[in-house]
Amino acid sequence: MKDFSGKENYRDFGNLKTRKNFYSKYCNPLINSKEEVFKLLNIKGNEKILDVGCGNGDFLAYIEDKGCSGEMIGVDISKGMIEEAKKLNIDKPISFITANAEDLPFINECFDIVVCKHILYHLNSIEKGINEIYRVLKNGGYLCVTLNCMYGRENIENFKRIIANSIKNNNFLDNNKRINFENYNSFISGFNILREIKLHRYLELEDPEPIVEYLNSFRGFWQPLPPDEAWYKALKIIKEEIIKIIQKEEKFKADLAFGMILLQKI
Numbered sequence: 134m135k136d137f138s139g140k141e142n143y144r145d146f147g148n149l150k151t152r153k154n155f156y157s158k159y160c161n162p163l164i165n166s167k168e169e170v171f172k173l174l175n176i177k178g179n180e181k182i183l184d185v186g187c188g189n190g191d192f193l194a195y196i197e198d199k200g201c202s203g204e205m206i207g208v209d210i211s212k213g214m215i216e217e218a219k220k221l222n223i224d225k226p227i228s229f230i231t232a233n234a235e236d237l238p239f240i241n242e243c244f245d246i247v248v249c250k251h252i253l254y255h256l257n258s259i260e261k262g263i264n265e266i267y268r269v270l271k272n273g274g275y276l277c278v279t280l281n282c283m284y285g286r287e288n289i290e291n292f293k294r295i296i297a298n299s300i301k302n303n304n305f306l307d308n309n310k311r312i313n314f315e316n317y318n319s320f321i322s323g324f325n326i327l328r329e330i331k332l333h334r335y336l337e338l339e340d341p342e343p344i345v346e347y348l349n350s351f352r353g354f355w356q357p358l359p360p361d362e363a364w365y366k367a368l369k370i371i372k373e374e375i376i377k378i379i380q381k382e383e384k385f386k387a388d389l390a391f392g393m394i395l396l397q398k399i
């Protein structure tokens with residue numbers, strides 16, 4: 134059965150770090166998603182908060198710096214991510230636990246807020262994960278979800294298909310197609326939708342190298358991991374494609390927009 138968790142890709146923080154650096158260096162305007170989610174949640178300060186799929190723990194660290202003093206817990210299925218989160222936040226009163234979002238190790242109705250930043254599309258059963266989040270949230274508690282938008286990034290998504298053809302392996306995680314800002318509604322039940330905010334971030338590059346490096350960070354989403362020779366050959370083809378686009382249109386453009394949704398448990 135296909136595993137959507139991106140185990141190989143998220144073995145450690147390296148690939149996610151490459152992508153985070155790419156968004157902050159090359160996208161315009163620069164969007165601080167931690168700040169946007171913090172503002173949207175309108176946190177009072179002492180709420181008990183769970184970050185599901187917390188990665189390196191940067192969201193909880195950020196809101197702790199902003200003065201949040203309630204109990205904060207980050208969970209991630211990747212041991213490597215949790216090790217990184219613990220290492221980076223050794224001086225902070227935040228707990229980091231290795232756990233699967235589809236089977237959360239918490240009692241019913243114990244959190245005021247749950248955050249899911251760019252994770253729902255990694256769940257093998259999105260329905261199970263949402264049911265678990267519903268279970269651990271208090272009645273009236275808030276859930277903030279961030280998801281990618283489908284439109285604007287077609288050229289980059291198309292590169293993943295070119296890579297798949299080149300390495301003759303179609304078995305890659307096409308996560309944005311599963312659940313995204315445009316279709317998430319059909320997965321949500323038991324919550325009222327309070328706010329939906331779309332955030333555009335435009336990419337305009339005259340140099341192919343950063344896009345190639347960005348795409349290289351997705352290698353672990355192919356199952357099995359593509360062998361070196363085939364992979365680097367595919368990246369060479371992609372680089373040539375990008376150069377053609379830049380020669381024709383002066384710049385390589387995309388809109389790597391994402392959306393935030395604020396929900397309340399009914």
Ligand SMILES: C[S@@+](CC[C@H](N)C(=O)[O-])C[C@H]1O[C@@H](n2cnc3c(N)ncnc32)[C@H](O)[C@@H]1O
Pocket residue numbers: 137138139143149185186187188189208209210211214232233234235249250251252255256257
């Ligand atoms: C795109 S990263 C987002 C990390 C972080 N939320 C952020 O915004 O930087 C997705 C994270 O979800 C984690 N993940 C994937 N499947 C999971 C699951 N079933 N349960 C918990 N975490 C999971 C991955 O290990 C990875 O750290």
